Amino acid sequence: xxxQGQPQExxxxxxxxxxxIAVASGKGGVGKSTxxxxxxxxxxxxxxxxxxLDADIYGPSMPRMLGISGRPVSHDGRVLEPMENYxxxxxxxxxxVAEDTPMIWxxxxxxxxxxxxxxxxNWGELDVLVVDMxxxxxxxxxxxxxxVPLAGAVIVSTPQDIALLDARKGLNMFRRVDVPVLGIIExxxxxxxxxxxxxxxxxxxxxxxxEADDLxxxxxxxxxxxxxxxxxxxxxxxxxxxxxESEHAKAYRGIxxxx
Ligand code: ADP
Numbered sequence: 608x609x610x611q612g613q614p615q616e617x618x619x620x621x622x623x624x625x626x627x628i629a630v631a632s633g634k635g636g637v638g639k640s641t642x643x644x645x646x647x648x649x650x651x652x653x654x655x656x657x658x659x660l661d662a663d664i665y666g667p668s669m670p671r672m673l674g675i676s677g678r679p680v681s682h683d684g685r686v687l688e689p690m691e692n693y694x695x696x697x698x699x700x701x702x703x704v705a706e707d708t709p710m711i712w713x714x715x716x717x718x719x720x721x722x723x724x725x726x727x728x729n730w731g732e733l734d735v736l737v738v739d740m741x742x743x744x745x746x747x748x749x750x751x752x753x754x755v756p757l758a759g760a761v762i763v764s765t766p767q768d769i770a771l772l773d774a775r776k777g778l779n780m781f782r783r784v785d786v787p788v789l790g791i792i793e794x795x796x797x798x799x800x801x802x803x804x805x806x807x808x809x810x811x812x813x814x815x816x817x818e819a820d821d822l823x824x825x826x827x828x829x830x831x832x833x834x835x836x837x838x839x840x841x842x843x844x845x846x847x848x849x850x851x852e853s854e855h856a857k858a859y860r861g862i863x864x865x866x
Contacts (some may be wrong), residue, residue, distance in 0.1 A: 626758040633773025635742035638794040643739040649863035661699030670701040674843025766810035790825035
């Protein structure tokens with residue numbers, strides 16, 4: 608079994624995995640999971656070997672978003688084989704429990720589930736393992752940030768979220784545990800009309816770029832609020848794979864290169 612509360616210096620690495628990158632947000636509903644999925648797929652499109660760990664244990668969305676159903680198998684009764692679609696390997700609590708099962712676990716159980724999804728899964732050789740973190744900056748997120756050997760973190764935020772300083776909380780959390788923040792992605796940056804292509808800056812747009820500048824952090828890019836992004840991920844075919852020539856897919860690939 609895997610010890611809990613390991614001091615940070617003893618974080619064992621995951622064999623075969625070159626880098627683990629967290630995708631985090633200051634609060635829920637900003638598009639963290641949508642961004643994590645598209646980012647992982649964009650990294651794969653850019654030629655990397657990619658895994659995606661859905662650490663959003665209370666609200667796993669990767670099975671639906673990536674159109675994966677069924678259960679992971681184990682060949683040796685010890686290590687689980689990850690699920691796979693669109694060329695990336697995926698593990699999520701959503702594969703292990705029924706969709707309508709409420710998760711009422713306490714912190715330590717969540718941590719051991721996370722450790723198992725990290726270490727008792729046959730990830731194989733990966734250039735990058737993207738971890739979709741649970742939303743927010745509470746104790747659970749802090750513990751995760753501590754117990755997963757992260758190479759870095761990416762913060763997803765909306766212009767509103769930046770205005771309310773929620774994004775800054777995410778940043779401070781990673782700084783507290785000495786995980787380098789690789790940059791900010793502004794999601795729902797502006798509204799893109801699917802009919803006429805007109806662009807509307809619903810919230811004051813550009814806040815993330817300024818916030819990143821102020822904090823001496825990299826601004827990784829912006830993704831508009833567009834119905835195609837929501838519809839494709841609801842259908843289990845994220846835009847990066849279903850519309851690879853779209854400007855949104857290009858934007859995700861551009862961000863993936865900067866991470
Ligand atoms: P979080 O993981 O932060 O809770 P989700 O990724 O689940 O957020 O996104 C919340 C909702 O917003 C989903 O319905 C998703 O499809 C939608 N969404 C996320 N990003 C965009 C976007 N750029 N354009 C349109 N819809 C989006």
